[in-house]
Amino acid sequence: MRKVAIVVGHTKDSKGAYSKWLPCEFEYNIQAAEELKKINPSLYTVYTHDSYLGGYYAMEKRTADTINKDSFDLTLELHYNSASPLAHGTECCYWFASKKGKEYAQKISLEVSKHLDTTNRGTKALYNKNDRGYWFTYLMKAPAVIVEPFFGSNEFDALKFQDPKKYAHVLNEIISTL
Numbered sequence: 001m002r003k004v005a006i007v008v009g010h011t012k013d014s015k016g017a018y019s020k021w022l023p024c025e026f027e028y029n030i031q032a033a034e035e036l037k038k039i040n041p042s043l044y045t046v047y048t049h050d051s052y053l054g055g056y057y058a059m060e061k062r063t064a065d066t067i068n069k070d071s072f073d074l075t076l077e078l079h080y081n082s083a084s085p086l087a088h089g090t091e092c093c094y095w096f097a098s099k100k101g102k103e104y105a106q107k108i109s110l111e112v113s114k115h116l117d118t119t120n121r122g123t124k125a126l127y128n129k130n131d132r133g134y135w136f137t138y139l140m141k142a143p144a145v146i147v148e149p150f151f152g153s154n155e156f157d158a159l160k161f162q163d164p165k166k167y168a169h170v171l172n173e174i175i176s177t178l
């Protein structure tokens with residue numbers, strides 16, 4: 001990997017999921033993204049979405065137009081999941097027709113689950129605009145992966161991810177093997 005774009009999911013005004021044990025999605029992933037940048041400033045470029053103005057598609061389109069001006073080998077959007085207290089585990093999503101996207105999504109999901117001792121839920125292919133996260137995976141020129149490393153709603157998952165810097169170091173190690 002020569003250049004990787006890291007996009008923080010959600011926005012500063014609409015921060016995504018909350019957790020009883022961790023900062024909310026946007027705050028948590030900002031910290032992870034900044035740590036990646038610190039680990040290797042020449043490999044990682046960090047992006048945040050401006051706002052949901054015009055809707056989810058419009059937001060992803062503006063971000064993609066910026067990112068696609070440059071050339072990246074991989075684009076990640078950082079999230080975390082939230083559901084019932086029992087749901088747990090790591091998963092990654094990719095655009096269904098992207099072979100590279102699928103390969104990277106599989107590796108990242110498997111390796112994050114190994115390093116942080118979570119259940120590997122595997123990958124989800126996103127097929128159409130109603131699939132959550134679809135436009136990110138579709139609009140990026142580089143292979144794109146949505147990373148959902150844990151469920152903030154599950155106490156055991158959340159405690160394993162207490163330190164966003166540790167998570168960033170794990171991600172960096174995985175990315176260096178892709």
Ligand SMILES: [Zn+2]
Pocket residue numbers: 009010016017025078079080
């Ligand atoms: Zn999210």
